[in-house]
Each structure stands twice: as C-alpha cells, then as structure tokens.
Amino acid sequence: MRGLERRIIYLLIALSVIIPFLFKIKTKVEISPPVMSAYNTIESLKEGTPVLISIDYDPASMPELQPMLLAILRHCVKKKLKIILMAHWPLGVPLGQEAIEKIAKEYGLKYGEDYVNLGYRPGGAGVIISMGREIRDIFDCDFKGTPVDSLPLMRNVHNYDDIGVVIGLEAGSVGDWWAQNLGPRFGAKLILGSTAVVTPDLYPYLASGQCQGLIGGLRGAAEYENLVGHPSVATIGMIPQSAAHALIIIFIIIGNIIYILQRRRK
Amino acid sequence: MMETLGVWLAAGFTLCIFSFLYKDNPFYKLAEHIYVGASAAYMVIFVWSFDVKPMLIDRFIVNGKVNWSLLFPAFFSALMLCRFIPRIAWLSRWAIAFTVGIGAGIGFTMGLHGYILPQLKATMVPLVNVNNIIIVIGVLSVLMYFYFSIEHKGPVKYVSRLGRIFIMIAFGASFGYTVMARISLLIGRIHFLLSDWLRIIK
Amino acid sequence: MRREVPLVITFVTGIVIIIGLFVPHKPFGEIQQTFLKWYVIIAGFTLLLGIDSLVITHWGKIKRRQPGFGYSVVLIASLAFTLILGIYSIIKYGSAFDVRAPFMYLYMHVILPLSATMFSLLAFFIASAAYRAFRARNVDAALLLVAGILVMLGRVPLGSMLYSKMPQIADWIMDVPQMAAKRGLLIGIALGQIAMSLRVILGIERTYLR
Numbered sequence: 206m207r208g209l210e211r212r213i214i215y216l217l218i219a220l221s222v223i224i225p226f227l228f229k230i231k232t233k234v235e236i237s238p239p240v241m242s243a244y245n246t247i248e249s250l251k252e253g254t255p256v257l258i259s260i261d262y263d264p265a266s267m268p269e270l271q272p273m274l275l276a277i278l279r280h281c282v283k284k285k286l287k288i289i290l291m292a293h294w295p296l297g298v299p300l301g302q303e304a305i306e307k308i309a310k311e312y313g314l315k316y317g318e319d320y321v322n323l324g325y326r327p328g329g330a331g332v333i334i335s336m337g338r339e340i341r342d343i344f345d346c347d348f349k350g351t352p353v354d355s356l357p358l359m360r361n362v363h364n365y366d367d368i369g370v371v372i373g374l375e376a377g378s379v380g381d382w383w384a385q386n387l388g389p390r391f392g393a394k395l396i397l398g399s400t401a402v403v404t405p406d407l408y409p410y411l412a413s414g415q416c417q418g419l420i421g422g423l424r425g426a427a428e429y430e431n432l433v434g435h436p437s438v439a440t441i442g443m444i445p446q447s448a449a450h451a452l453i454i455i456f457i458i459i460g461n462i463i464y465i466l467q468r469r470r471k
Numbered sequence: 472m473m474e475t476l477g478v479w480l481a482a483g484f485t486l487c488i489f490s491f492l493y494k495d496n497p498f499y500k501l502a503e504h505i506y507v508g509a510s511a512a513y514m515v516i517f518v519w520s521f522d523v524k525p526m527l528i529d530r531f532i533v534n535g536k537v538n539w540s541l542l543f544p545a546f547f548s549a550l551m552l553c554r555f556i557p558r559i560a561w562l563s564r565w566a567i568a569f570t571v572g573i574g575a576g577i578g579f580t581m582g583l584h585g586y587i588l589p590q591l592k593a594t595m596v597p598l599v600n601v602n603n604i605i606i607v608i609g610v611l612s613v614l615m616y617f618y619f620s621i622e623h624k625g626p627v628k629y630v631s632r633l634g635r636i637f638i639m640i641a642f643g644a645s646f647g648y649t650v651m652a653r654i655s656l657l658i659g660r661i662h663f664l665l666s667d668w669l670r671i672i673k
Numbered sequence: 674m675r676r677e678v679p680l681v682i683t684f685v686t687g688i689v690i691i692i693g694l695f696v697p698h699k700p701f702g703e704i705q706q707t708f709l710k711w712y713v714i715i716a717g718f719t720l721l722l723g724i725d726s727l728v729i730t731h732w733g734k735i736k737r738r739q740p741g742f743g744y745s746v747v748l749i750a751s752l753a754f755t756l757i758l759g760i761y762s763i764i765k766y767g768s769a770f771d772v773r774a775p776f777m778y779l780y781m782h783v784i785l786p787l788s789a790t791m792f793s794l795l796a797f798f799i800a801s802a803a804y805r806a807f808r809a810r811n812v813d814a815a816l817l818l819v820a821g822i823l824v825m826l827g828r829v830p831l832g833s834m835l836y837s838k839m840p841q842i843a844d845w846i847m848d849v850p851q852m853a854a855k856r857g858l859l860i861g862i863a864l865g866q867i868a869m870s871l872r873v874i875l876g877i878e879r880t881y882l883r
Contacts, residue, residue: 212492212493215492215797215800217800218657218796218797219657219661222658222661226661226662226665226671227672229672235833235840237844238844264786264788264789265656265792266792268656268659268793269655269656269659295720296513298517298770299780299781302770302772303781324520324521324525324770326521326526326713326717327518327521327716328709328712328713328717329716330581331709334577334709335706335710338706342706343710343713348520348768349768350525350767381586382581384585385582385584385585386581386585389589390585400652401648401655402645404648405641405648405855406855406859408848408851408852409852409859411852412593412606412848412856413590413593415589422651423658424651424828438659438662441662442655442658442659445654446651446655446658447829449654449657449796450825451831452800453654453799453803454825456800456803456804457803457807457818460806464808464809473778477781477782480782480783481781481783481785484790485786485790488787488790488791489790489794491794492797501744502787503791504747504748504751505747505748505783506751506783506788507727508748508750509751509779509783510788511727511728511752512753512755512759513759514721514724515724515756515759516756516759516769517720518718519763520768521717522713522714522717526710526714527714540707541714544710544711544714547711547715548714551715551719552718552721554722554725555725564679566718567881568683568882569682569683569715570712570715570719571683572684572685572686572690572873573686575687575871576687577690578866578867579687579690579871580690580694581866582863582866582867583863586860586863587864587867590860590863593856594856605853606849609850609853609854610853610856612857613853613854613856613857614857616857617857617858634854634857635813636813637850637853637854637857638858639813639814639817640817640850640851641820641854641855642820643816643817643818644824644846644847644851646817646820647820647821647822647825647828647843648824650803651828653795653796653798653799654799656789656792656795656796657793657796657797659789659793660789663786663789
C-alpha cells in the first residue's frame with residue numbers, strides 16, 4: 206500500500222508539471238526589490254565597462270541558473286558591456302561557453318573583443334583573493350590556452366578595480382567567498398544569482414551591502430527575463446511551479462489532517 | 472544528424488534515471504555507473520586542461536627564461552600523489568599541510584574581516600522602525616540561543632526561546648525555497664523532454 | 674620529522690595569509706600572492722585523489738567477480754572511453770572544450786542530462802516527504818510550516834492570485850526575520866570557523882595529519 210501511495214504522489218507531481226506546459230499559459234511576474242537592485246546595478250554601468258561573470262554551478266543546477274545567465278548576458282549585451290567569464294566549478298565551464306556562444310551568435314559578438322572565457326582554476330577563495338591583485342597571476346591564458354594579453358578586451362583589465370561588477374552564479378558556498386572578499390577587501394561591486402536552496406543564506410550579504418543585488422532561483426530568473434524584455438524558459442516555468450507548489454501545500458495539509466485524526470483516535 | 476542522436480541519447484538517459492521512481496532497475500544502475508565513470512574521467516581532463524598545463528607546464532619556460540620557483544608547487548603536487556603508494560603515503564601530509572594552512576589563513580581572514588565585522592556593523596542600525604527593531608532583536612536572540620556558557624534560565628530562557636522562534640521562521644523560509652529549487656530542477660528536465668525531444672512545446 | 678614538518682608548513686602558510694590581509698605591500702603581499710598561486714596548482718591535484726579509490730574499488734569487484742560486477746565493467750569502460758575522447762579532443766582541437774570536440778559532445782549529451790536528472794528526482798522525494806513527514810507536532814513546527822507555505826505561495830504567481838500582497842509578505846519574511854536569524858546563525862558559524870582556523874594554524878588541531 207505504501208509503495209502505491211508513493212507512486213501516486215510521484216505521478217501527481219509529474220502531471221502538475223507536465224500539464225501546465227501543454228496549456229502554454231502566460232503569466233505576469235512581479236519584480237522583487239533584490240532583483241530590481243541587481244538590474245539597476247548593471248544598468249548603471251557605462252558602455253564598454255568589463256563585467257566578470259563567475260559560473261559557479263554544474264548541470265545539476267542548470268535549470269535555475271542557465272536561464273538567469275542568459276538573461277544577464279542579454280542585459281550586458283544591450284548595455285554594450287564587455288563580458289569576462291570564469292568558473293569556480295569545473296563542470297560550469299562548458300555551460301558558460303554554451304550560453305555565451307548562443308548570445309554571441311544572436312547579437313554578432315566577437316571573441317576577444319566583446320567577450321572572453323577565462324575558464325576554471327581550482328582554489329576557490331584563493332583564486333578570488335589572488336585575482337584582486339592581478340588576474341594574470343591566475344589566468345594568464347583563456348580556457349583554450351590563448352594568452353590573455355593577446356585578447357583586446359583584457360588589455361586594460363588587471364584586477365577588480367578595472368571591472369564594473371562581478372556577477373556570481375552560485376549553487377554552493379562560492380557566493381559566500383565572493384561576498385566576504387570582494388566588498389570588504391577590494392571594495393568591488395557584486396551581484397549574486399543563486400539556486401533557491403542557497404538564496405536564503407545570502408540575504409545577510411544583501412542587507413549589509415556586501416552584495417548589490419540578489420537573484421534567487423527560477424523565480425528570480427523569470428523576473429530578470431521580464432526586466433530585459435525577453436521572457437523565456439524561466440517565465441514559462443512559473444505556471445508549472447505554481448501548480449507543483451499548490452500540490453505540495455495540499456499534501457502537507459492532507460498529511461496534517463490525517464495526523465490530527467490519528468492522534469484523536471489514540 | 473549528430474545533434475538528433477545527441478537529443479535521443481540525452482532523453483534516453485533522462486528516462487533511465489526517472490525509471491528509478493518506479494523501482495531500482497538495471498536501466499537506472501547502468502545510467503548511474505556511466506555517469507560516475509564519465510564524471511571521474513572529466514576531472515582528470517579538467518585538472519590537465521585548467522591546472523597542470525596552464526599553471527605549471529606553460530609557465531615553466533617563458534621567453535627562454537626558466538621559472539625555477541614552480542618546482543616548489545610541482546614537488547608538493549607530486550607529494551600529494553604519494554597517497555597512492557602506501558610506503559610513502561606519509562609524504563602527502565606535507566602537501567595537505569600546505570593546502571590546510573592556506574585554507575585556515577583564508578578562513579580566519581574571511582570569517583573575521585569578511586563576515587563578522589560587516590554583519591555586526593549592519594546590525595547596528597538605528598531603532599527607528601519596526602523592521603530594524605525586529606532585526607536587532609532577532610540577531611541577538613539567535614546568538615543567545617546558541618550561547619551555552621551559561622544556563623538558559625530566567626530572562627536568558629525567554630530570550631533564547633525568542634531566538635528559537637526566529638530560527639523556526641528562517642528554517643521555514645529555507646524549506647519553502649528548497650521546495651522551489653527541487654521543483655525547478657524537475658521543470659527543467661520536463662521542459663527538455665517536451666521541447667527538445669518530443670517537440671510538443673516550443 | 675613526519676609530524677613536525679607539516680605543522681611548520683601549516684603555521685607558516687597560515688600566518689602569511691593573515692599578514693597579507695593587514696600588510697598588502699612588499700614583501701608580504703607578494704609572498705601571499707606567490708603562496709596563493711602555488712595553492713591553486715596543488716589544489717588541482719586534490720581533485721584526483723578520489724579517482725584512485727573509485728578505480729581500485731570497482732577493479733577489485735571485477736577481479737573477484739562480485740555480484741553486480743557487470744556495472745563496474747560499465748563504469749571502468751565509461752571512464753576509459755571519456756578519457757580517450759578527452760585526450761583525442763586535446764590533440765585534434767588543441768582544447769577539450771572546443772565546441773566541435775567530441776569531448777564537449779559527450780558532456781552536453783551524457784554528463785549534462787544524467788547530472789540534471791539525478792537531482793531532479795529530489796522533487797518527487799520532497800513531495801513524498803511533504804505528505805508523510807511534514808507534521809505540525811508542536812508550535813515551533815507549525816511556525817516552520819506556516820513560514821514555508823507563505824514563502825512558497827509568495828514566490829509563485831499563484832500567491833498573488835490568491836492575495837495581492839502575498840509576494841510582499843514573502844519578501845518581508847526573507848528580508849527581516851529570516852535574514853536576522855541567518856545572520857545570527859552565520860555569525861556563530863564564522864566564530865567557530867575563526868577558532869578552528871587558529872587552532873589549525875597554531876598546531877593545536879592535528880586531525881588533518883591522519
């Protein structure tokens with residue numbers, strides 16, 4: 206009986222996600238203050254300012270963070286900012302490369318002039334601290350081995366003083382390392398985008414000013430997509446998200462009703 | 472053609488993993504073992520492509536000049552690999568000590584300079600509105616909840632109880648966000664199956 | 674010698690990093706930068722440490738023909754195949770991460786879907802747990818559940834359909850009480866981190882040497 210109960214729950218959850226997709230319902234997404242703050246930080250940058258985007262996630266967190274990355278890249282391109290990608294998670298490098306190549310094709314960007322992918326280095330917080338002095342000490346070549354000094358975009362970029370804002374897309378603890386080093390040590394601006402699991406832990410940094418914006422989960426990605434005027438995967442996902450949340454709340458309520466009735470019987 | 476094959480391969484693996492929901496089966500086990508094996512090999516390629524080659528090999532001789540100082544990290548990296556040989560595995564402690572020492576130094580500076588000082592400063596806010604009052608009371612009561620050097624009785628007990636209430640609200644919010652995160656992951660996979668594989672939706 | 678040398682190394686490296694924060698000028702800043710560069714190189718090799726035990730475990734299973742050794746064959750074969758593909762991609766394209774490289778093809782169509790789907794199973798398990806385990810047994814648990822439900826509703830369009838101020842309620846919960854509690858929790862964790870770091874640097878904590 207237990208097994209059947211479990212499988213019915215799984216089936217209901219699957220249907221709660223599949224059915225809304227089939228009806229293609231559009232929805233309005235209200236923008237929350239932390240996401241608005243992130244948007245305004247990028248919006249305030251001058252044309253040609255380099256931004257550093259750190260891909261700190263892997264395929265397991267891709268459904269939440271890849272749409273966020275694409276929306277942020279579109280915003281950066283619209284503002285004519287120069288994009289520098291790097292990664293603290295090794296499996297994030299191809300995800301970043303896939304996203305930037307999609308945007309590059311869409312907007313006709315040129316590698317080395319409009320965007321650069323530095324790749325990955327192990328060391329976590331050690332990399333962050335070291336880059337604050339000189340990026341070339343850690344990244345003297347890009348992800349394919351091309352010397353960084355031969356890339357026009359990187360010619361005048363040496364440390365965080367030459368970067369408008371660092372944008373960290375987080376699935377783990379790297380967001381804490383960015384927030385604890387960038388502002389206090391280097392006085393640099395930071396925007397954090399994170400999976401919904403990690404987001405609650407990053408609110409203290411937003412409140413203290415250690416990060417200037419926080420984009421949380423698929424909802425945050427949907428808000429950012431709407432802000433840049435390109436609603437996409439994340440926005441479409443909001444209705445299945447609503448349906449699944451409603452179902453889980455119903456499960457919690459039914460479970461508690463059964464619990465109360467069982468307690469009364471005893 | 473390769474792209475279509477790739478999509479079908481990805482969809483096949485996706486369904487193999489989902490089959491676990493019915494019960495553990497050979498398709499799931501096969502997919503799981505392929506994933507573990509491929510991921511392990513990826514790590515080796517990553518370490519070569521992003522660590523050994525650019526940081527050690529390419530930098531050893533630059534413009535005809537030999538960078539002898541790189542022998543030090545090369546030596547320590549070799550010591551790290553001594554773990555695989557039981558007779559000289561103790562040498563790997565030297566390399567581990569290096570990484571642990573750096574990690575401890577970073578942990579100390581980040582914890583103090585990067586977290587405690589900025590967060591304490593942010594908690595010292597004027598008590599001019601309800602939100603600020605709640606924040607100050609919340610932070611202090613939660614810190615009191617975890618302070619075990621004195622017995623929790625009398626006023627301390629009530630402050631500690633208030634801290635517990637704040638913690639329950641925080642855990643509840645984290646729970647809500649965790650549910651959101653898990654459902655989002657499922658939405659991503661279902662979107663792939665319906666859009667890229669079956670092409671039912673755009 | 675076996676214990677003293679590592680303790681000295683830990684002390685020197687830890688102190689250099691701490692001094693580097695307070696005195697970023699020559700020579701301390703440069704010594705710190707050098708140590709951090711070396712740390713990045715050595716840290717990469719720690720990623721390889723787990724692979725040896727994985728291979729030894731599964732190779733042993735195959736040799737002893739233990740039940741399920743067929744899956745171990747699949748694992749070793751998958752590892753070898755990916756490695757060969759990676760080396761071939763490096764030789765042919767100069768980088769394993771070139772868009773045309775077979776290594777990237779394997780990543781996009783094997784690793785990516787497997788990893789993403791593995792974690793998406795959690796959605797089903799959390800739904801099952803919601804029905805079977807999330808009980809409001811006391812006031813604290815009830816408070817947890819109420820906060821969770823308000824946040825869950827506030828973060829989806831359904832919440833604003835039920836009550837127009839639901840998103841603002843969720844935002845307030847995250848910005849004020851949740852943030853205050855997390856700040857308190859993380860201050861406590863940071864204090865513990867500082868204490869542990871000092872213990873390691875001063876050689877009081879030696880468990881990492883085992």
